[in-house]
Amino acid sequence: MRITVEGLSWAAAGTPVVRDVGLDIAPGETVGLLGPNGSGKSSLLRCVAGLRVPSAGSVRYGGETIRCWDARRIARHVAFVEQSADADGELRVADVVGLGRTPFRSRWRGPDATDRAVVAAALERLGLTGLADRPWPSLSGGERQRAHIARALAQQPWALLLDEPTNHLDVKHQLELMELLASTEQTVLVALHDLALAARYCDRLLLLHHGRLVADGSPADVLTSERLATVFEVDAGLTTDALGHPSISYRGPLRLSSRSPLEGVS
Amino acid sequence: MRHPARLGIAALALALASAGCSTATGGSSPSDTSADGTAAKATTVSSCGRELSFAKAPRRAVTLDQTSTETLLELGLQNRMAGTANLKTKIPERYRDAYAKVPVLSPKILTGEQLRAANPDFVVAAEAGLYTKDRAGTREELGALKVPAYVSAVDCPRRNGSGRTPFDLLFSDYEKLGQVFGAEDRAAKLVREQRAAVADAAGTAARVKDRPTVVWLYSALNGTPYVAGRTGMPSEMSRIVGAKNAFDDIGENWPEVSWEKIAERNPDFIVIGDLSERGRPGDSASEKRALMEKDPVMSKLAAVRENRIVEIPGIEMDPSVRTVHALRLLADGMKDLGHAR
Amino acid sequence: MPADRISVRPAASAGPAASGTSAPAAVDLLRPAARGITVTAATPPAGSRAALPRPVLVLGIALVLAASVAASVRIGAADVGYADVGRAFGVRLGLDVTPLPPLADSLVWDLRLPRVLMAALVGAALAVCGAVLQAVTRNALADPYLLGVSSGASTGAVAVVVLGVGAGALGVTGGALIGALVAFGLLLALLRRSGPDSVRIALTGVVVGQLFTALTSLTLMASADADTTRAVTHWLLGSMAPARWESVAVCAVVTPLGLTVAWLCSNALDAFAFGADTASSLGIGVRGTRTLLLVVTAVLTSVAVATVGAIGFVGLIVPHGVRFLTGPRHRVLLPCSALVGAVFLVWTDALARSVLAPRELPAGVITALVGVPLFLLVLRRRGAL
Known part of the structure; x- marks a missing residue:
């Protein structure tokens, strides 16, 4: 199922959290959603999952906007996994x-x-x-x-939306889960913290920074030293490993930059 | 009382049989003025908004509170009673033997089941509040079962015409009950005696100088004083003896006030209700005295300092056959304190 | 063959159900395309419990309830035999039986029978309301009075008894019902802006409850004399004594309706376990369902409390005890809670009538005295959750 998002914005208590995000996920793609804490990943996922009503923009499943869909109809299309749902x-x-x-x-x-x-x-x-x-x-x-x-x-969803599902897992289970997500025929949009996992298993990566989409492309295109410095404020080097996936070696954190956060590099 | 339902049926059968026998002997004998007479005439009395009809005098009356019990015992009706309930203090000496003849259905408030199990043909209570669904059942329900339910006239002064004092209403109870049970003579005698007592106390009023104010302290539960308001017997008793109830402006029976308010009104003397029989902390007269002497404001009052205090049993402050006794104590107290010559 | 590739027969092929006539296709059930497939192979329930199958359990408890009602009718200050009950029924059915004397008949028919039936209905209502609120607020300590409804009922009752507001037309029950619904209306109004979030419901309910409790106290302190206060206090503790056929009739209509609506929301109640977002993602209209459940709970509780006062503990502990027996799935939990709640209150009312005979204790006292040890037992068995 194709998921299309156009001009999506969402604010919490007056503060903008997601700003004008547009994306297009083809059926079957496994897309990783990256960004530091507070970049709006969870909120974006929830908007795509139909759990929040955006203040602007639209979300479409298979070309049809979901604005007027009821919860049950959405649930038959998309399955959502929260970060740490407890009972x-x-x-x-x-x-x-x-x-x-x-x-x-x-x-x-x-x-x-x-x-x-x-x-x-x-x-x-x-x-x-x-x-x-x-x-x-x-x-x-x-x-x-x-x-x-x-x-x-x-x-039995057409698409899976997951909010940092690998957080509590052992390495083995992390890899198993990512393999499962990558191999399912369902469309997958997964927010991840671990850049290496994202690089290894996702077809595409989306990078969020302060609510804006600053990068959208293959892992090799999105993960550059410059982006890691700007968005994640780390000093890292990137190489390509034997399988052709980007491999990150961290050198250390960067001190707080004086650059404006909105100076994105697309 | 293992099968009171069956006992009730047996009692009913016995009652019917004896009624049949008495009719066969031709009615009551002329010298028979006591309540044991089996007068078979039909009467109707009104009681607080309901008309109660009696085809014949009741033989199985149940009283729901101590006031009603003592009234019926005073009228010598113990052989016509099937049960009593809700005893608050000890029955006075002169009724003890009679009281012992009547089954005690419950030491506390009677429930609907207990009442029905006793198979009454007449129910007497001093206040309408005892006839609720969670207590004995409503007067309507009892009426539907052909059991007349009596409420003391003192509880509904507005239904009894204006200009009648609480004592008038109390005496009307005696007369109505006398009429119902065919004990009119006994009731009339009681009314005469009690009216004389009231007149006697009223005589005190003629000899009273000024109009002393009085506070009736009923109880001081948890340190908060409850005093007599306008609507109960104490106010009326005060008026009769020529005094004035300091809290006449509050339209309740026993409103809760404060020591400051009492001190503010600076009564000339204080009546303390002695509830030693109830036995809760602070109930006895001596404890109430001690409370007043300890209170910083009350202890300065002239009435407290000079011991201008009259003690009256608390139960006698309620409208009952014993109220005239309280009245006499009040009149004597006024004399002792020098308010009346 | 791995379990996620089990044999299924596509629903379309409704031909002869011969086994082995065609090789079954291995199907991945976790694909959306597999939705049209109806599984006919008998898969044992994943992790089958050793517990009793559901219909047996429900029937068993229902039988216990019937027996309890029958037994409880006999208990009280005045012994009532089955023959007496039979005669009371028989006369009204027009059968040729000797009627009981009118007062004995009144005892059985006007007082005892309605009271026992009322206990069953109120017990069922309170237990289910407790279970529903525990799920909606995700709070194991929730009970039917969390919404402040019973405090509103007290204020209404006190207003009628003490202030004489509308006393002629309404009576204590009517006043209590109106008070309860006013309190609930206030709760809904306060929740309107922010929506019925689980924590907010609990907090707002507490606030509303406190407000009305204060109003009740104010009215009592300002206007009531000692006798009225005593009467109202007795009501506040809860007692089955005022139950009559009129109130039983109202309960008998409202309670099954409310219980049915709640039961139909079982899937939603299960889904609430992980919070609003997960429930919503499973297709539950969270706001609407929560509001509906609040309304049902408020109505059930109001009707129960209006007649018999606020009887505590039933709504809190019965769901926990039943969960221990049946598990947390509401499809089973709700019917079983209703039945167990009914049995519990029928017996505690019988105890209230008989333990200190001829005195009658308020039922609310007994439910706490009996409920606490039972609750501790459940906690211990579960390893003190």
Whole structure:
């Protein structure tokens, strides 16, 4: 499913957080969303997921604007995974993954065989089958994150929107997850902190800085020393590794620059 | 009382049978003026907005509070009572034997189930507040069950015409109850006695110089004083003996005020309600005296310093057959304190 | 064959359900294109619990409820036998039975039966309201009175009893109902601008509750004499004694309706577990659903409290106890909470009537005294969550 965003702006309590962002994600692409903290990644993702109403601009799924869509219709197109969604209570992993079937369930009937089969498939895909019966509070951070992603997959979505899903995961699970995202046929827009992961697994990268989109292209195009210095305020060198992906070697943080933050390099 | 429902049925059957027998013997004998007479005439009385009809005199009356209990016992009606409830203090000596003959249905407020289980044919209470759904049941509900529910006239002064004093209303209770039970003579005697007592106390008023003000201190729960307002018996008693209730301006029975307010009004003397029988902290008269003497403002009052205090049992300040006793104590107190010659 | 590539038969091929006539295609169920596929292969539920299947559990508790009602009708200051109940029913059905004497009949029919039925209805309503509010506010300590509705009911009741506002037409119940709805209206008005966020609901409810509690106290202090205060305090503690057929009828209509609406929102209630954004992303219209659930809760609680006063603890602990039995999914939790709440209150009311006979204790006292040990037991079994 194609996701198109035009002139998107969003403000929180009067302060602009996302400024005039436009992007176009082709069906099946795996796109990484990068930027330092406070650059507006979460807010942009939420606007694309239909969870926030933008103050300007539009979001389209497959060419159709979602402004008037209700939550259920959106949920049948797009699955969203928050950064660290937590719950009290004794939900089991299977229950949490089962929540992903909500957009397809009518009020009147309970989960049916299809629901159960999809949930089982999602658990298997994320390696959680053995944990299906475990209560939520007993899981580690990484296991919880994987459960959320299994839930998103159980929605059988056309697109996956994920907000820093690799945060609590072991390296192995980080790589497994990124492989999964890269190989699914669904459109993926994933906000990431880890530049190396983004460089390795994403088809395209979007770079946000103070709410504006300052770069949009392949990892090699987007990740340059200059951008790393401007946006992330680090001194780093970039090379290409054996597989052709950009490889970053950090030399150290830069002191606060006196340059205006809006001087972007596109 | 394991199967009071069945007991009730048996009692009802017995009552019907005895009523049948009495009709067969041709009605009450001429010398029979006591309440044990089985007068079978039908009467109707009005009580606080309801007309209560009686095909014959009740034989299973239930009283919902101590005031009503003592009234019926004073009229010698213990053999016509099926139960009492809500006793607050000890029954006076002269009623004790009679009281012992009547089953005590509950030491506290009677519930609807308990009332029905006692199978009454008449219910008597001093205030309408006892006839609510969560207590004995409403007067409408009892009326639908053909059980007349009586409320003391003192509780509804506005329904009884203007210009009648609380004592008038109290005496009208005696007369109405006497009429219902066929004990008119006994009731009339009681009314005469009590009217004389009131007149006697009113005589004091003639000999009173000025009009001393009085504060009736009922209780000081948690240190806050409750005094008599305009609407209860104390105000009326004060008026009869020629005194003035200092809190006549408050239209409640027992409003909560403050020591400062009492001191402000600087009464000439103070009546303390002795509630030692209730037994809660601060209830006895001596504790109330101590409280007043300790209070920085009250202790300076002339009434407190000079011990111008009259003690009256608290229960007698409510409208009941014992109120005239409180009235006499008040009149005697005024004399002792020198307000009346 | 890995579980995510299980055998399915596409729904379109509704031909002879012969096994093995054609090789089943391996399908990736996690693709959106797989949506049209209906799975007929019997997949065991992932992580099947050893718990009882749901219909058995519900039926079991329902039977316990019926037995409790039957037993409780007999308990009280005056013993009532089954024969007496039968006769009371029989007369009204026009059967040829000896009627009970009018007062005994009134005891059974006007007082005892409505009271027990009312206890069941109120217990069910409060338990479900507690469960719903715990999910909506994501707060394990939420109970039906969190919205301040019961404080509003108290103010309404006190206004009628003490100030005599509309006393003739309304009565305590009517006043309490109006007070409750006014308080709820205030809550909604305060939430209008910012929307029913889970924390905001709890805080606003507390504020509204405090306001109306203060108004109640003010009215009592300013105008009531000792007797009225005592009467209202008794009501504030909650008691089944005022229940009559009229109030049971109202409850019997409102409560099942409210419970059904809440049950139909089970999916949404489950989805609220991870917060508003996740719920919204799962297709729940968060604001609308929350408002609907608040309205349902407020109405159920108002009707319950208006007649019998604020009976505490049922709404707080029954959902927790039931969750321990059935798990947190609301499709099962709500019906079971309703039934268990009903059983709980029927028994606590029976205890209130009989433990200190002939005195009658307010039901709210007993629910706390019985509820606390039960609650501690649940906490211990769960490892003191």
